[in-house]
Amino acid sequence: xxxxxxxxxxxxxIAIIIYALFPIAWIVSLSFKxxxxxxxxxxxxxxxxxxxxxxxxxGAASDLFLPALRNSFGIVLIATAIASVLSMFAAYAxxxxxxxxxxxxxxxxxxxxxxxxxxxxxxLFNVWRNIGLYDTWPGLIxxxxxxxxxxxxxxxxxxxxxxxxxxxxxxxxxxxxTWQAFRRVIVPLAAPGVFTTAIIAFFxxxxxxxxxxxxxxxxxxxxxxxxxxxxxxxxxxxxxxxxIAAAAVIVTIPVIVLxxxxxxxxxxxxxxxxxxx
Amino acid sequence: xxxxxxxxxxKQRPVSAPPRQVSDRSRSERRLAWMLAGPAFVVMLAxxxxxxxxxxxxxxxxxxxxxxxxxxxxxxxxxxxxxTDPLWWQAIGVTVFITVVTVAVELVLGFALALVMAKALRxxxxxxxxxxxxxxAVITVVSAFAWAFAFDLTTGFVNNWFAxxxxxxxxxxxxxxxxxxxxxxCLAEIWKTTPFISLxxxxxxxxxxxxxxxxxxxxxxxxxxxxxxxxxxxxxAAIMVALLFRTLDAFRVFDSIFVMTGGxxxxxxxxxLAYRQTIARLEIGLGSAVSVLLFLAVVLIAFGFIKGFKVDxxxxxxxx
Numbered sequence: 001x002x003x004x005x006x007x008x009x010x011x012x013x014i015a016i017i018i019y020a021l022f023p024i025a026w027i028v029s030l031s032f033k034x035x036x037x038x039x040x041x042x043x044x045x046x047x048x049x050x051x052x053x054x055x056x057x058x059g060a061a062s063d064l065f066l067p068a069l070r071n072s073f074g075i076v077l078i079a080t081a082i083a084s085v086l087s088m089f090a091a092y093a094x095x096x097x098x099x100x101x102x103x104x105x106x107x108x109x110x111x112x113x114x115x116x117x118x119x120x121x122x123x124l125f126n127v128w129r130n131i132g133l134y135d136t137w138p139g140l141i142x143x144x145x146x147x148x149x150x151x152x153x154x155x156x157x158x159x160x161x162x163x164x165x166x167x168x169x170x171x172x173x174x175x176x177x178t179w180q181a182f183r184r185v186i187v188p189l190a191a192p193g194v195f196t197t198a199i200i201a202f203f204x205x206x207x208x209x210x211x212x213x214x215x216x217x218x219x220x221x222x223x224x225x226x227x228x229x230x231x232x233x234x235x236x237x238x239x240x241x242x243x244i245a246a247a248a249v250i251v252t253i254p255v256i257v258l259x260x261x262x263x264x265x266x267x268x269x270x271x272x273x274x275x276x277x
Numbered sequence: 278x279x280x281x282x283x284x285x286x287x288k289q290r291p292v293s294a295p296p297r298q299v300s301d302r303s304r305s306e307r308r309l310a311w312m313l314a315g316p317a318f319v320v321m322l323a324x325x326x327x328x329x330x331x332x333x334x335x336x337x338x339x340x341x342x343x344x345x346x347x348x349x350x351x352x353x354x355x356x357x358x359x360x361t362d363p364l365w366w367q368a369i370g371v372t373v374f375i376t377v378v379t380v381a382v383e384l385v386l387g388f389a390l391a392l393v394m395a396k397a398l399r400x401x402x403x404x405x406x407x408x409x410x411x412x413x414a415v416i417t418v419v420s421a422f423a424w425a426f427a428f429d430l431t432t433g434f435v436n437n438w439f440a441x442x443x444x445x446x447x448x449x450x451x452x453x454x455x456x457x458x459x460x461x462x463c464l465a466e467i468w469k470t471t472p473f474i475s476l477x478x479x480x481x482x483x484x485x486x487x488x489x490x491x492x493x494x495x496x497x498x499x500x501x502x503x504x505x506x507x508x509x510x511x512x513x514a515a516i517m518v519a520l521l522f523r524t525l526d527a528f529r530v531f532d533s534i535f536v537m538t539g540g541x542x543x544x545x546x547x548x549x550l551a552y553r554q555t556i557a558r559l560e561i562g563l564g565s566a567v568s569v570l571l572f573l574a575v576v577l578i579a580f581g582f583i584k585g586f587k588v589d590x591x592x593x594x595x596x597x
Contacts, residue, residue, distance in 0.1 A: 012393035013401050019390075020408040023468060024415070027423040030432070041437040041447070086320060089313035098303060099310035105318050110583075112321045114525040114575050115329070118548045119568035122555040123331035146324040149317055151522075158518065162484065178309060203414045209532040210548075214556050225418040229536055241432050248419040259410040263403060 024252065031245035038241050052246035061231075065247050067219035068227035071137070072251070075223060076205040079141045083148035084198045091156030092182065092190070096165060105153070113150035120146060121214040128215060135216045140223065143211050148201035155200055159193025199262045206255070224251045329572060336565035343559050355566035365567070367543055368550040369574075374459065375546065376527040379466045383523060384516075386467070387474030394475070395482045413472035421536035424465035428452070455543045462533050462544065470526070474519045481515025482508065521582050528575055547571045 026043065031052050033045040040046060056065045094102055124143060125134070133139035163186065171181040212226030219227075228251070231244055336355050340348045359365050394405045412420070426432045428451040439445045451457045485508050493503045509516070531548040538544045540553065551571055555564030 006398075009393060009396045009398070010401070012389075013397050013405055016390055016393055016405055017408045019468075020411050020472070023420065023423040023427070024411060026427055026434075027419065030423075030426055039431045041434055043434045043438075086317040090317035093310040093313040097306050097310040097313075099307040101311065101314075105314050108318060108321055110579060111576070112325045113522070114579050115325050116529050116548060116551070116568065116571045116575055118529070118531065118551045118555075119332055119572045120325060120328040121552075122561060122564055122568060123328040123335065125556070126561075127328075127331070142324055145320055149321050153317060154518070154522075158480075158514075178306070206414075207416050209416075209418055209535070210552070214552075225416050225532070228416075228418050228422070229532075241426060244422055245426065248416075248422055252415055252419060255414040255416075256411060259407055259414050263407040263410065 027245050027248050027252075031242065031249045033242060033245075035239065035242070038239060052242035053250075056243050056247050056250070061243055063219065064227060064231065065224075065250075068222050068224045069251065071140075071219075071221050072206065072223040072225075073254075075137050075140045075144065075221070076202060078137075079144035079148055079205045080198055080202045082141070083145055083152050083201050084194060087149055087152035087156055087197070088190070088194055090153050091160050092186070094153070094157045095160035095163075096168075096186075106157070109150040109153045112146055113154065115146065117147070117208075117210045121210060125214060135218055135221050137221055139215055140208075140211055140221055143215065144205045144208065147204050147208060147211075151204060152197050152201045155197045156190075156193055159197065160190055163189045163193075195262065199258070202258070203255070329569075332565045332568050332572075335561055336569050338562045340562040341560055351562075355562050356570070358563065359566050359570060364545070364550065365547075365570075368545050368547045371459065371544060372528055372530065372546045372548075375463060375466065375530050376524060378463050379470070379527050380520065380524050382463075382467050383471045383474050384520065387471045387519070388478055390471065390475035391478035391482055394479050409472045409475060411472075412469050413476070415469065417469055417532040418536055420469045421465050421533040424461055424468070424533075425452075425537045428461050452538055453542070458538050458542055458544045462530075462537055465533050465537070466527065466530065470523060474523055477515055477519040478512065481512030481519075484515070485511040517582075517586050520586075521579070524582070525575055525579060528578065529571075547574070 029044050030038075032048045032050075033040070034047060034049040034051055037045040037047065037049075055061050090105065093099070094105060120143060128134040128139050133142070167189070168181045168185050171185045172178070176184065207225065208223065209225045209229060212223045213229060216222040216226060224247075228244060228247055231240055231247065337350060337352060338348055339351045339354070390409060394402065394409065397405050428435045430436070430448065430450055433451075435451075436445060436447050436449050440447060449457075451461050489507050489511065490503060493507050498506065529548050530546045531552065534540060534544055534546055534549050535552075540546075540549045545553070547567070548571065551564055551567040554560045554567055558564075
């Protein structure tokens with residue numbers, strides 16, 4: 001690569017970083033603006049204040065925000081775990097084994113993935129009220145599987161079909177059963193793909209808004225996006241902009257932390273992981 | 278998707294064992310396959326097939342939650358009401374507009390981002406991947422708020438920054454009109470979802486054999502020729518999967534509209550229309566009809582993709 005070419009790729013890289021971080025920088029900046037700065041028409045506050053954070057963490061709006069944060073974490077983690085395990089097995093079967101019904105499963109996954117969430121919400125709304133799942137954790141975990149399972153199956157199938165399957169055959173030639181070959185040879189090779197897929201499933205469930213606003217009514221199960229979307233501020237006399245910005249920053253922090261942790265997994269998985277190493 | 282013809286890749290599979298053993302093996306293989314894939318399959322059906330059948334059933338009734346005693350079977354009347362209402366057609370128009378604009382921009386932008394990430398120096402690559410994951414990971418509602426506040430008349434800075442552009446001044450009300458609202462909605466959607474496409478394309482880029490690139494280079498192919506003749510054809514599967522998922526995802530656009538305009542000024546999408554009918558107005562029958570129609574529209578698009586572009590994940594198995 002010539003020096004000139006290198007410079008251009010670096011410029012491109014910096015452009016990507018600005019692209020990715022600019023709106024985040026803006027909402028962070030907004031969250032530090034006091035009431036007098038909110039409408040100053042500038043990107044940055046003239047004076048930094050923690051006012052908005054104290055309002056949602058300890059102040060009048062904390063009972064709106066904190067339970068929602070707990071709900072989001074619990075519900076999304078459970079839904080992601082269930083979806084990852086189920087789709088790991090399904091994707092192995094799809095990518096590797098010969099059987100009728102492969103297309104049926106993929107077709108179903110596609111149909112479920114393209115399912116307009118809103119079409120599921122109305123009937124669930126009625127059923128959940130009748131059987132007592134409305135406004136509960138399981139009442140969201142179950143529909144979240146409709147979000148996380150299909151994409152997990154598709155993504156993992158895509159990962160799994162890039163695995164050097166000859167190694168499995170080699171293990172079988174050496175006397176391993178199908179199951180042993182799967183567990184000893186394929187699982188270590190597949191782990192990076194599974195991790196990457198789990199991240200995607202987590203973010204999709206974490207991002208849900210429609211189920212959240214439709215299937216909950218109180219802080220018993222309402223997740224963060226729904227709470228944010230319906231957030232009206234500590235009182236009707238206070239402009240909620242600053243509080244919303246602060247809450248938005250707080251729910252973005254764990255996401256960024258997760259991105260940084262899983263980032264290492266993705267890089268290791270795609271570049272120096274089991275496939276090439 | 279016919280199951281009778283074998284995908285081409287499977288024919289290349291080495292068959293070394295004698296015939297009788299193959300059939301034994303394939304039977305146990307099939308049993309294992311259903312044991313592994315069965316649970317996921319059943320759960321998927323349970324969380325979607327039952328609700329959509331319920332929605333189809335409810336769409337045949339005149340039914341409001343506020344007036345449950347007057348529930349009455351009316352056949353396809355709800356569909357007639359929806360399809361003759363200009364609101365429905367406007368929602369379709371808005372949805373198609375947002376889908377086409379965002380997916381087209383995202384595909385080009387996403388490919389550019391993927392190229393830069395693929396070429397980035399080893400030290401810079403993890404930073405870029407982490408950065409690009411952030412818009413993807415950020416909640417849509419948060420992204421919508423960030424963009425809405427940026428363009429907002431009182432809290433925004435955009436009018437101030439871009440006042441030198443013709444048509445933009447301190448009192449430009451972005452959320453006062455249909456087109457300017459849609460523009461901001463599209464911007465927020467593009468920012469948020471381009472990383473999804475670019476990460477899928479990056480994965481596809483990594484699958485393009487380096488040998489082919491080198492060979493093309495040796496043969497004197499230009500950068501553009503290598504791109505269009507070697508790189509893109511070799512990552513067709515990745516492009517199609519990215520395109521398919523994003524198109525269908527964009528067609529359900531809801532969150533950004535809810536946060537930014539609340540459907541005002543003719544910015545209502547089909548999903549938003551269904552939501553407003555069922556959850557806000559409690560018109561279960563009418564809302565269910567909109568939901569079923571939305572579902573049918575989405576199925577139609579998917580069918581077009583699969584038939585038109587031959588997107589088939591199970592076929593990709595042998596095509597390395």
